[in-house]
Amino acid sequence: xxxxxxxxxxxxxxxxxxxxxxxxxxxxxxxxxxxxxxxxxxxxxxxxxxxxxxxxxxxxxxxxxxxxxxxxxxxxxxxxxxxxxxxxxxxxxxxxxxxxxxxxxxxxxxxxxxxxxxxxxxxxxxxxxxxxxxxxxxxxxxxxxxxxxxxxxxxxxxxxxxxxxxxxxxxxxxxxxxxxxxxxxxxxxxxxxxxxxxxxxxxxxxxxxxxxxxxxxxxxxxxxxxxxxxxxxxxxxxxxxxxxxxxxxxxxxxxxxxxxxxxxxxxxxxxxxxxxxxxxxxxxxxxxxxxxxxxxxxxxxxxxxxxxxxxxxxxxxxxxxxxxxxxxxxxxxxxxxxxxxxxxxxxxxxxxxxxxxxxxxxxxxxxxxxxxxxxxxxxxxxxxxxxxxxxxxxxxxxxxxxxxxxxxxxxxxxxxxxxxxxxxxxxxxxxxxxxxxxxxxxxxxxxxxxxxxxxxxxxxxxxxxxxxxxxxxxxxxxxxxxxxxxxxxxxxxxxxxxxxxxxxxxxxxxxxxxxxxxxxxxxxxxxxxxxxxxxxxxxxxxxxxxxxxxxxxxxxxxxxxx
Numbered sequence: 001x002x003x004x005x006x007x008x009x010x011x012x013x014x015x016x017x018x019x020x021x022x023x024x025x026x027x028x029x030x031x032x033x034x035x036x037x038x039x040x041x042x043x044x045x046x047x048x049x050x051x052x053x054x055x056x057x058x059x060x061x062x063x064x065x066x067x068x069x070x071x072x073x074x075x076x077x078x079x080x081x082x083x084x085x086x087x088x089x090x091x092x093x094x095x096x097x098x099x100x101x102x103x104x105x106x107x108x109x110x111x112x113x114x115x116x117x118x119x120x121x122x123x124x125x126x127x128x129x130x131x132x133x134x135x136x137x138x139x140x141x142x143x144x145x146x147x148x149x150x151x152x153x154x155x156x157x158x159x160x161x162x163x164x165x166x167x168x169x170x171x172x173x174x175x176x177x178x179x180x181x182x183x184x185x186x187x188x189x190x191x192x193x194x195x196x197x198x199x200x201x202x203x204x205x206x207x208x209x210x211x212x213x214x215x216x217x218x219x220x221x222x223x224x225x226x227x228x229x230x231x232x233x234x235x236x237x238x239x240x241x242x243x244x245x246x247x248x249x250x251x252x253x254x255x256x257x258x259x260x261x262x263x264x265x266x267x268x269x270x271x272x273x274x275x276x277x278x279x280x281x282x283x284x285x286x287x288x289x290x291x292x293x294x295x296x297x298x299x300x301x302x303x304x305x306x307x308x309x310x311x312x313x314x315x316x317x318x319x320x321x322x323x324x325x326x327x328x329x330x331x332x333x334x335x336x337x338x339x340x341x342x343x344x345x346x347x348x349x350x351x352x353x354x355x356x357x358x359x360x361x362x363x364x365x366x367x368x369x370x371x372x373x374x375x376x377x378x379x380x381x382x383x384x385x386x387x388x389x390x391x392x393x394x395x396x397x398x399x400x401x402x403x404x405x406x407x408x409x410x411x412x413x414x415x416x417x418x419x420x421x422x423x424x425x426x427x428x429x430x431x432x433x434x435x436x437x438x439x440x441x442x443x444x445x446x447x448x449x450x451x452x453x454x455x456x457x458x459x460x461x462x463x464x465x466x467x468x469x470x471x472x473x474x475x476x477x478x479x480x481x482x483x484x485x486x487x488x489x490x491x492x493x494x495x496x497x498x499x500x501x502x503x504x505x506x507x508x509x510x511x512x513x514x515x516x517x518x519x520x521x522x523x524x525x526x527x528x529x530x531x532x533x534x535x536x537x538x539x540x541x542x543x544x545x546x547x548x549x550x551x552x553x554x555x556x557x558x559x560x561x562x
């Protein structure tokens with residue numbers, strides 16, 4: 001433990017890794033653009049610069065705290081320095097702020113207001129660069145890049161992909177894929193984490209909102225929405241509701257009011273995924289082939305395997321993701337003239353994930369020559385649609401999702417958090433349905449924020465080795481060990497985004513530690529209050545298998561390859 005004097009007040013510190021953390025601990029909001037606690041320290045933006053009692057200025061993010069330091073965070077000199085930094089950043093920045101997708105939620109814009117930058121004295125001499133719209137998931141606008149390096153570090157350090165990097169030096173420096181290629185020409189997995197960490201509009205979600213409004217306006221189209229579990233614990237953030245609270249009932253209401261004909265819960269198709277994946281898992285274990293089984297729910301992870309570990313492609317589950325299963329099922333349901341009523345059916349998928357936009361376009365996301373998921377929008381895009389509609393979301397009364405595909409088990413709901421898929425599989429395989437069994441499964445090591453969780457469970461006299469991973473850089477560690485023969489697992493669950501879909505690339509950004517915890521807790525709370533805990537107890541699922549799905553499960557629910 002040590003003591004620092006910050007703006008005349010004594011502040012104790014213990015294991016804080018830098019002066020910035022100590023200052024924030026003291027309740028002082030030091031501005032930053034390039035600093036993030038989950039990434040390596042870069043020290044590029046210099047906004048966190050402070051002054052000591054000897055007149056020395058330094059970036060507080062890259063300075064270790066020392067006992068006896070005297071720090072001034074808001075001296076006249078520092079205030080002028082920060083204002084000038086913001087003005088210089090704006091000088092080399094696209095000025096179309098009013099039409100920027102990040103307008104109102106841009107950190108650079110916030111800082112300009114905070115420091116009173118109302119005029120930019122310097123001319124923007126940077127060359128106007130073309131916007132990269134090659135990806136179905138994200139849009140790269142290099143004219144709005146401030147060289148903070150967040151996207152470069154998150155892609156390399158958290159995701160292990162390295163699709164972006166710095167090129168050139170000095171005033172010519174730029175962030176781009178190698179050799180200035182389009183992003184689709186790289187190993188980009190479309191996870192969208194670069195967009196989450198980008199403080200400006202340099203990387204944004206590829207919006208499909210206008211397409212949704214167009215089909216909603218067509219009287220000859222039946223527009224069906226499916227809503228992923230993680231969406232329900234993030235939308236409320238935008239409307240002042242308690243963080244992590246499930247607002248699925250409000251979402252169903254607002255979608256109906258916007259014109260959607262049917263609103264289904266993707267937790268239902270998560271139940272179907274578990275029915276199929278647990279059966280596939282048992283088949284592989286009994287045959288001793290294609291192990292470990294790699295989960296297939298996360299399209300960014302599947303592309304990561306295809307790009308970096310192609311020798312393990314046969315290990316990836318043949319099951320479609322819950323999005324894919326729901327869309328294929330709904331399209332098949334409305335092919336029946338009795339249900340179709342002469343209307344074309346358009347499936348709109350509302351997901352926490354930008355990579356789902358890529359998944360919808362994969363060749364194996366088509367059934368009988370028809371695209372299963374027509375349009376994918378993210379949680380952030382849904383919030384934009386609600387705002388456009390003018391509906392007061394916070395005051396809406398909850399409504400139920402529609403029948404027959406609107407009712408999922410608690411096991412389907414927890415798909416949105418890391419370990420949720422594995423926990424639902426273990427519930428399905430357990431012959432008992434009592435609370436003690438479910439509690440034992442929850443406590444076996446499957447839950448928690450650890451990026452790599454390894455544990456063993458007993459099933460019918462054999463030990464089943466399981467690994468649950470979140471974050472692709474962590475998946476790389478695990479797969480390298482498997483490839484080298486240093487680890488032996490029967491099942492590996494991977495979600496590309498740290499902590500799972502609750503922190504997906506399409507979720508509202510600026511989510512701190514409290515929000516992350518609240519979203520996970522929100523899904524577990526929804527599971528706790530669910531009457532049905534296991535997919536094989538869901539009466540709608542049972543009825544579907546006994547009737548409608550006979551002879552159709554492989555065609556609708558499985559892929560022929562990636």
